[in-house]
Amino acid sequence: MSEVYATRRSRLRERCNAAGTAAALISRPANVRYLAGAAPQGAVLLLGGEQDQLVCPVPPEDRPADGRPDESLVLHILSTPGRDPAVAAADLAGSQGSEALAVEEHHLTVARYRALDAVAPKVRLAGLGTAVEQLRLIKDEEEISCLRIGAEIADQALGELLESILVGRTERHLALELERRLVDHGAEGPAFPTSVATGPNSGRAGHRPTDRRVEEGDFLSVCLGAAYRGYRCEIGRTFVIGTSPADWQVELYDLVFAAQRAGREALAPGAACRDVDRAARQVLDSAGHGAALQAATGHGVGLEIDEDPQLAPAAMGKLDACVPVTVEPGVHLPGRGGVRIDDTLVVRPEADGGPELLTITTKELLAL
Amino acid sequence: MSEVYATRRSRLRERCNAAGTAAALISRPANVRYLAGAAPQGAVLLLGGEQDQLVCPVPPEDRPADGRPDESLVLHILSTPGRDPAVAAADLAGSQGSEALAVEEHHLTVARYRALDAVAPKVRLAGLGTAVEQLRLIKDEEEISCLRIGAEIADQALGELLESILVGRTERHLALELERRLVDHGAEGPAFPTSVATGPNSGRAGHRPTDRRVEEGDFLSVCLGAAYRGYRCEIGRTFVIGTSPADWQVELYDLVFAAQRAGREALAPGAACRDVDRAARQVLDSAGHGAALQAATGHGVGLEIDEDPQLAPAAMGKLDACVPVTVEPGVHLPGRGGVRIDDTLVVRPEADGGPELLTITTKELLAL
Structure with missing residues (x-):
């Protein structure tokens, strides 16, 4: 099954590269599940960099009904309780030298978007549009x-x-x-x-x-x-x-x-x-x-x-x-x-x- | 009961006026319900102008469990199916001559916010913050x-x-x-x-x-x-x-x-x-x-x-x-x-x- 998710992610990455953005942050839960095999509560997916990362607020529960995170993903569990995983992911992207990050503007609120912008001022935020929804069609x-x-x-x-x-x-x-x-x-x-x-x-x-x-x-x-x-x-x-x-x-x-x-x-x-x-x-x-x-x-x-x-x-x-x-x-x-x-x-x-x-x-x- | 909702709205309006914004758009469902007595599916509340308006995508169902919209509100039912009520409300605010509109940036997505901005370019969008949540405490x-x-x-x-x-x-x-x-x-x-x-x-x-x-x-x-x-x-x-x-x-x-x-x-x-x-x-x-x-x-x-x-x-x-x-x-x-x-x-x-x-x-x- 792991290959399915990796293939979906590489299709998305191709679209991002074509649009000039090497990194993408997926926050909409159904989109996270589609690309990662599971969407633990609050988790976001960071594509790009050396390996794709699933950023989770707490360790995911192991429930068959929720699916299991694809094993080729790095599981990144936040050490600060209450921190927004999307903000943590933007921080990660910045520290890994990403210049631009495509985000789901139809899912992120204005307030979260501003927090992303503030934590990684050197990363230009771009719009991913509904690229994942289009893959899901x-x-x-x-x-x-x-x-x-x-x-x-x-x-x-x-x-x-x-x-x-x-x-x-x-x-x-x-x-x-x-x-x-x-x-x-x-x-x-x-x-x-x-x-x-x-x-x-x-x-x-x-x-x-x-x-x-x-x-x-x-x-x-x-x-x-x-x-x-x-x-x-x-x-x-x-x-x-x-x-x-x-x-x-x-x-x-x-x-x-x-x-x-x-x-x-x-x-x-x-x-x-x-x-x-x-x-x-x-x-x-x-x-x-x-x-x-x-x-x-x-x-x-x-x-x-x-x-x-x-x-x-x-x-x-x-x-x-x-x-x-x-x-x-x-x-x-x-x-x-x-x-x-x-x-x-x-x-x-x-x-x-x-x-x-x-x-x-x-x-x-x-x-x- | 109607007075309760009118009182809550005037408290909110006082806060907006103090912040220099005469009009406000409430989109978060629990906040809409708190101020309007009901939150029909998709409805938003537009405060300011001559009368407060509840903008609904379709006529609200009459269900006691949902509450009833306060009768001092103008009920505005959208004639275009599928139109975003928040966009319609921003449009209304613009046509009523509002110069600024306070919105819930912690609830509106970036994409909706841009659509509001596009439909009413003469209205300056401001942040309402969590003013309604604070009233609800x-x-x-x-x-x-x-x-x-x-x-x-x-x-x-x-x-x-x-x-x-x-x-x-x-x-x-x-x-x-x-x-x-x-x-x-x-x-x-x-x-x-x-x-x-x-x-x-x-x-x-x-x-x-x-x-x-x-x-x-x-x-x-x-x-x-x-x-x-x-x-x-x-x-x-x-x-x-x-x-x-x-x-x-x-x-x-x-x-x-x-x-x-x-x-x-x-x-x-x-x-x-x-x-x-x-x-x-x-x-x-x-x-x-x-x-x-x-x-x-x-x-x-x-x-x-x-x-x-x-x-x-x-x-x-x-x-x-x-x-x-x-x-x-x-x-x-x-x-x-x-x-x-x-x-x-x-x-x-x-x-x-x-x-x-x-x-x-x-x-x-x-x-x-």
Whole structure:
């Protein structure tokens, strides 16, 4: 495994060298983990100099779920408790004669940046931009297999919940039960706070569970995901409670399902991100639900639950093969509720069978 | 309640005016909540101009647990999905003729700061420093009563766990069960990820639960807290599993207990933060456990689980009445385990009975 991380770091170093900066400081935790194999609490990665160094505030815990720091890295444990590892790393870079240091300006606060500047006045701070995030876009098969296992775990947890009695239970309790089941099936934990929305709350993006109880006739929308070896995926489904859904429920469900299918079918290497968004969005638009303020109908997943690319009207760029994304249009009617359907898929060329669906729970409208 | 928030904002505005900046942009979520009564996802607060404005990316959900935005605020919902509310607020400040805008440089990233600067080139950006955090230090009785209820909830959840069978269960499952019980008793959720540590993991600060199972003879250390109306508190206890603890366990427990009591007893209005830390730390030091790299033996709590003041060797400043803090020394012996004892207390003058203990679960060494 060590080679994977060393290769990633040398790709980043090539970019830095091309930009005229021999040293780089990586502070964003997901980026540290991507390049170092682990991101102990507060750790930063210093590239350049004789050997790459992982600067940690305290010795890292040895937990398989956290990954292990790549052994080709020098582990540098701070001797001053409470010191900012980024400041210590800039200090190191200065003392090793670095003239310029590329930093993650989209992650460092203005205050930390000033502290870096003050501790190493001879080192010119440059912008690394989102170079590491760009490397993270296209996943290798090892990464995709972590996402696939995470999706299986989420499918299992959701499947079990559907077999239990739901009426009378609160959103909050259903969310906790789903999270327990994720862990039962081998997740490190939820990939993000589990969303359970009933009745008038259903269909809301990112709804946080309340004490409202499931009632007969409700829509129930659920969004959950598992974290597995650091990788995070997402599944969202909407169900109806009771023996038979109302006409408006069937109509709304069919509409969102059609939008979600259109988005899924638009996924292909070379497709523009905004076109995938439009494919899903225009189905809702043409039915008069366009005013719903959903900024994006999907996004990349990986070491973070929301990463590039964004599937949104103003998104630039095109999809590549081996990029995992969500497709998750939804409609929420204030006071009544709504529908969200959310899958994680990996973009694949048509010759390989087209997009690979990771979250396989049925998307038929189930009456529970 | 509205007056509380308006009063807090006018105190902040006085500070800004004294520093020569009429407008301020608050972006740190806990600070937004403190001043606005609610912090909808992504929202920022713009002070100054004719009326204070809460700038939100989407209309806030109406959830009692999130609080409600103070009605004397103008609610400004962005019409462009995906736009950074901080950038929109800087734009507003510019169009309203503000010459200077104080921002939270310890929260804004360098990239966001540049975007603010670019959108409002005529507005000079100044530093607000940690002005809002300083206002948050001393709590009013309403805030303390939220912390008190949160502590009661955590005590209840912990008490119930102790009555159940522990041997054979994993750290991860015990943590999930505690979190479920917190919610059962009325918490919005855990105040922070619940820590359950067994055997060789016990006594580690911030240990994240693993699949290790509780065994006879283990130390079991648990740290949890409830979030109640946004306020977060903390309790930590260490138990021994089996009929009778080993001698080294009793000895270590007594030592950490003595350190924790010394810290608690040092809490008083006017006491230097570093002296409280030293009171606890020197008990461990003199027993040869000083090398343990614990940066602080306690910290403030409130809308965030770790806020000022820090009880640490290099901490500046003194305690005031009505400041809630944790006192949480611990010792971890690599390979063997250890002990942590953690309480949340409110600093009170001796005339009022001295420090008020919020977390009342016994600190006797229980054998479970």
